[in-house]
Amino acid sequence: MSSSKLLSQATEAFWQNKRSILLFSIPFLLAFPLVLLLPNYAAFGAIFLRPGSIGSDVALPQLLLMLAVAVLSLLLFSFAVVAVNSIVKSQRTFNRLKHMDFERMETATLRMFVVYAVSFISVFAFSLLLFQTHAVEEKTRLALTALFSLAVYLLTLFAPQAVVIDNLGADSALSVSAKTVFAKFSSVIFFALVALVLATVNAAIFLFLQDYFFWAPLLGVLANSLFILPFLEVFKVQIYLSKYSLL
Numbered sequence: 001m002s003s004s005k006l007l008s009q010a011t012e013a014f015w016q017n018k019r020s021i022l023l024f025s026i027p028f029l030l031a032f033p034l035v036l037l038l039p040n041y042a043a044f045g046a047i048f049l050r051p052g053s054i055g056s057d058v059a060l061p062q063l064l065l066m067l068a069v070a071v072l073s074l075l076l077f078s079f080a081v082v083a084v085n086s087i088v089k090s091q092r093t094f095n096r097l098k099h100m101d102f103e104r105m106e107t108a109t110l111r112m113f114v115v116y117a118v119s120f121i122s123v124f125a126f127s128l129l130l131f132q133t134h135a136v137e138e139k140t141r142l143a144l145t146a147l148f149s150l151a152v153y154l155l156t157l158f159a160p161q162a163v164v165i166d167n168l169g170a171d172s173a174l175s176v177s178a179k180t181v182f183a184k185f186s187s188v189i190f191f192a193l194v195a196l197v198l199a200t201v202n203a204a205i206f207l208f209l210q211d212y213f214f215w216a217p218l219l220g221v222l223a224n225s226l227f228i229l230p231f232l233e234v235f236k237v238q239i240y241l242s243k244y245s246l247l
Contacts (some may be wrong), residue, residue: 025229085233148240203220
């Protein structure tokens with residue numbers, strides 16, 4: 001199936017399930033303000049971590065608060081991802097969500113939390129290690145961190161689909177995700193281009209509005225949470241399910 005056809009299916013699926021998807025995307029919206037309590041900043045419709053803002057003299061209460069906020073935001077994010085995938089799965093398989101499906105969401109949310117937590121810790125530790133050791137120049141450090149983050153992102157790209165659609169555990173989901181990236185590489189490239197276009201348009205609009213409203217970047221985060229991220233998850237479901245010819 002062509003990438004353009006998959007995009008068309010994703011658009012149709014998002015539109016048909018827009019109310020349910022927007023409702024279950026609210027945890028995305030809650031997660032982003034939470035992480036603003038950490039040493040982060042909002043830009044390009046997303047939240048970015050400042051490793052340099054975490055000093056070695058951070059007090060224990062502050063450290064525990066940061067940890068609690070990070071855990072809660074990851075849980076909310078994981079639930080939103082699982083919920084959106086579950087909605088699209090039910091639509092593609094012509095099955096309505098039942099009570100049992102919502103119970104499965106709890107298990108899937110915990111599995112995705114493990115995946116995202118390990119991913120976050122890996123990227124954070126890698127970035128902080130390079131920052132603290134001063135082993136390389138800043139430009140090289142940023143490039144290495146970006147490459148490492150990209151590798152982790154690709155490894156986990158289809159983990160939500162593997163967990164929700166195939167009911168796999170966290171470790172198996174990572175393996176299947178990596179295999180899907182290689183098997184559907186052209187679709188992944190197309191997905192990345194679509195994501196880049198959406199993020200760029202979102203950023204351009206709200207950077208323009210920033211001249212009139214100082215809180216415009218937060219509106220960019222709102223649009224990203226309720227529309228762009230859910231749509232991209234829907235798109236990933238279409239790519240993942242394309243390996244099943246009957247679906």
